[in-house]
Amino acid sequence: MANLKPTPRTTPAPAAAAHARQFDLARDSLRDLNAFLHRRAAAEGVTLVQISNPDGAHSIACGLNSALDVHIHGHVGYYAAGMNKSASVTVHGNAGPGVAENMMSGRVHIRGFASTAAGASAHGGLLIIDGDASLRCGISLKGGDIVVGGGVGSFSAFMAQAGRMVICGDAEDALGDSLYEAVIYVRGKVRSLGADARFEPMTDADRATVTDLLALSGMDHDAAEFKRVASARSLYHWNADTDQEY
Amino acid sequence: MTAIKKEESAGFDRQTIDYIQRAAASGLYEIRGLGAKRRVPNFDDLLFLAASLSRYPLEGYRERCATKTVLGTRHATRPVELAIPITIAGMSFGALSARVKESLGRAATEVGTSTTTGDGGMTPEERDSSKILVYQCLPSRYGFNPDDVRRADAIEIVIGQGAKPGGGGMLLGQKVNPRVARMRTLPQGVDQRSASRHPDWTGPDDLVIKIKELREITDWEKPIYVKVGATRVFNDVKLAVHAGADVVVVDGMQGGTAATQTVFIEHVGIPTLAALRQAVDALEDLNMRGTVQLIISGGIRSGADVAKALAMGADAVAIGQGVLFALGCNSDTYVEGNQHLSAAQDYARLGTAPGYCHHCHTGQCPVGVTTQDPLLELRLDPAVGAKRLKNYLKTVNMELTTIARACGKQDVHHLEKEDLVALTVEAAAMAAIPLAGTSWIPGR
Ligand code: SF4
Numbered sequence: 001m002a003n004l005k006p007t008p009r010t011t012p013a014p015a016a017a018a019h020a021r022q023f024d025l026a027r028d029s030l031r032d033l034n035a036f037l038h039r040r041a042a043a044e045g046v047t048l049v050q051i052s053n054p055d056g057a058h059s060i061a062c063g064l065n066s067a068l069d070v071h072i073h074g075h076v077g078y079y080a081a082g083m084n085k086s087a088s089v090t091v092h093g094n095a096g097p098g099v100a101e102n103m104m105s106g107r108v109h110i111r112g113f114a115s116t117a118a119g120a121s122a123h124g125g126l127l128i129i130d131g132d133a134s135l136r137c138g139i140s141l142k143g144g145d146i147v148v149g150g151g152v153g154s155f156s157a158f159m160a161q162a163g164r165m166v167i168c169g170d171a172e173d174a175l176g177d178s179l180y181e182a183v184i185y186v187r188g189k190v191r192s193l194g195a196d197a198r199f200e201p202m203t204d205a206d207r208a209t210v211t212d213l214l215a216l217s218g219m220d221h222d223a224a225e226f227k228r229v230a231s232a233r234s235l236y237h238w239n240a241d242t243d244q245e246y
Numbered sequence: 247m248t249a250i251k252k253e254e255s256a257g258f259d260r261q262t263i264d265y266i267q268r269a270a271a272s273g274l275y276e277i278r279g280l281g282a283k284r285r286v287p288n289f290d291d292l293l294f295l296a297a298s299l300s301r302y303p304l305e306g307y308r309e310r311c312a313t314k315t316v317l318g319t320r321h322a323t324r325p326v327e328l329a330i331p332i333t334i335a336g337m338s339f340g341a342l343s344a345r346v347k348e349s350l351g352r353a354a355t356e357v358g359t360s361t362t363t364g365d366g367g368m369t370p371e372e373r374d375s376s377k378i379l380v381y382q383c384l385p386s387r388y389g390f391n392p393d394d395v396r397r398a399d400a401i402e403i404v405i406g407q408g409a410k411p412g413g414g415g416m417l418l419g420q421k422v423n424p425r426v427a428r429m430r431t432l433p434q435g436v437d438q439r440s441a442s443r444h445p446d447w448t449g450p451d452d453l454v455i456k457i458k459e460l461r462e463i464t465d466w467e468k469p470i471y472v473k474v475g476a477t478r479v480f481n482d483v484k485l486a487v488h489a490g491a492d493v494v495v496v497d498g499m500q501g502g503t504a505a506t507q508t509v510f511i512e513h514v515g516i517p518t519l520a521a522l523r524q525a526v527d528a529l530e531d532l533n534m535r536g537t538v539q540l541i542i543s544g545g546i547r548s549g550a551d552v553a554k555a556l557a558m559g560a561d562a563v564a565i566g567q568g569v570l571f572a573l574g575c576n577s578d579t580y581v582e583g584n585q586h587l588s589a590a591q592d593y594a595r596l597g598t599a600p601g602y603c604h605h606c607h608t609g610q611c612p613v614g615v616t617t618q619d620p621l622l623e624l625r626l627d628p629a630v631g632a633k634r635l636k637n638y639l640k641t642v643n644m645e646l647t648t649i650a651r652a653c654g655k656q657d658v659h660h661l662e663k664e665d666l667v668a669l670t671v672e673a674a675a676m677a678a679i680p681l682a683g684t685s686w687i688p689g690r
Pocket residue numbers: 279280570574575576577603604605606607610611612613614615616
């Protein structure tokens with residue numbers, strides 16, 4: 001478990017500057033907010049957007065496709081920053097299922113905890129979760145990087161195809177089940193590895209990768225404390241003598 | 247010499263013995279392409295009651311019979327408008343070559359209908375050639391990305407496929423060439439077995455939220471379809487409607503595949519005929535007919551099939567295998583230049599012959615349809631493929647309007663179940679259509 005204090009309820013600084021805009025989801029509709037982020041923000045020269053009172057709403061700031069800096073002050077529901085491209089989205093709170101799902105690029109930062117399927121199928125970009133992430137974090141990962149300050153739930157990195165995952169805490173059961181070419185670095189205990197996942201020796205390149213990703217994520221650990229988990233590749237081809245339960 | 251007495255067992259016939267011995271030799275189940283080969287009750291078991299004294303027909307060659315079909319009117323601000331109610335089912339780039347995808351797009355565009363991507367992402371060839379392109383969101387999410395979501399005309403969330411409800415995709419290594427591998431983010435040559443569950447949602451309550459997310463990403467413009475493989479259709483259609491689908495696609499067990507375990511193809515799911523009845527019942531139960539559109543697929547071949555599907559309550563059909571056959575699947579020859587060349591030896595090399603082939607999984611398609619082999623794929627010229635497919639779709643549509651006119655309908659969507667009777671007790675029960683010559687519907 002990540003040793004996080006309860007997420008402080010931050011309040012957005014007044015957005016008086018022309019490049020900044022403020023939305024209050026107690027008053028403004030989600031559709032207006034997302035439509036603004038998709039179409040008008042870039043056209044109006046807005047680069048910073050502050051959102052207050054998310055109150056667990058789903059799909060906040062999903063489908064962004066320009067280099068916006070978005071801050072959400074409070075907890076978000078499902079699919080916050082889903083399919084993100086280019087934008088930087090910070091959630092000053094906890095995130096529901098599927099945060100940053102299918103992210104293509106940019107950066108999504110959860111200052112609290114994340115629910116299931118964080119970063120599912122992300123093709124690129126960097127997802128940072130300061131606290132713990134629940135089940136299936138990084139499932140089906142296709143090239144993004146995920147850094148988790150705490151631990152991850154079972155079936156994390158299930159069928160992960162490409163990309164990197166850094167777990168500073170522990171991992172529950174079946175880590176990296178049916179992995180393809182994604183690589184997992186884990187600092188704490190691993191309750192069990194999934195089918196075809198195995199521990200491999202850390203190389204200098206691995207340590208450099210972990211150091212870089214930790215630095216990018218603002219986390220302070222020694223890369224030497226991490227273990228590498230990757231695919232044994234024994235499920236890549238049909239083979240009657242491999243136990244292929246599925 | 248005593249004559250050999252050939253008494254074949256019904257339970258352990260030659261085919262079954264062959265299956266057991268194959269399993270014993272290999273330790274692996276059989277994988278193949280196309281759809282179920284066993285006979286199940288189907289649209290052939292229904293007949294039309296055309297106009298007579300009690301109904302008035304339209305002039306077959308003169309009077310107009312409308313075929314326009316609009317899908318996605320429930321929530322989308324830009325519904326899909328088709329000239330005909332016959333669409334092209336989702337088939338992946340990977341299973342099919344880029345040239346074949348291009349043929350599908352060109353033909354569909356010429357006749358005014360839609361094509362659909364598949365479990366391998368959207369290729370520029372198919373986007374450029376298809377005026378109306380439906381983009382599938384599958385459990386694997388191979389190549390799925392927001393730019394293509396925005397480029398698409400509709401999004402189809404695939405829960406299951408008629409050939410393998412509950413099963414994930416499969417593409418054997420010989421078809422995972424560098425381009426396919428790149429698009430799917432997979433190592434080249436890997437025997438790809440993709441997920442059967444979506445990565446970021448698990449049940450119908452989650453699906454409500456997932457659909458809303460896709461709507462937010464597309465600013466509520468594009469229709470969202472939900473596709474299910476036919477199993478518990480009545481409940482699944484209701485759940486899809488509750489989840490917010492604009493269009494529900496139901497794929498019956500005769501639906502095709504490029505590679506699936508035979509045991510799945512032949513033993514899982516229910517026939518299209520039964521599935522369609524249940525889907526329509528579900529929409530009627532919710533008072534959603536006309537609000538949520540229904541597309542039926544799985545073994546649709548002809549204008550008669552389409553007319554029967556529409557009469558039973560479908561708004562449109564999707565065709566997959568019929569499209570492949572139109573392109574030359576299982577034909578003796580392929581076309582190169584203006585010449586028809588024999589493919590007999592290539593079929594033989596796969597251990598099959600024209601008319602029997604289901605070897606799409608091998609990647610060695612003798613007629614260049616389901617292959618990634620750089621030489622074999624040249625056997626299908628996109629222009630020739632597009633022409634053949636256009637002819638087929640036009641023919642099916644003409645057959646459809648012929649039947650509709652004979653039934654006295656000015657619009658193919660006016661066909662109704664009162665126009666139909668059933669030939670067999672099974673079909674009458676499954677389709678809830680009276681047995682011909684009676685008013686009897688078993689079980690009702
Ligand atoms: S001819 Fe080609 S498309 Fe048809 S079943 Fe054989 S391999 Fe598949």
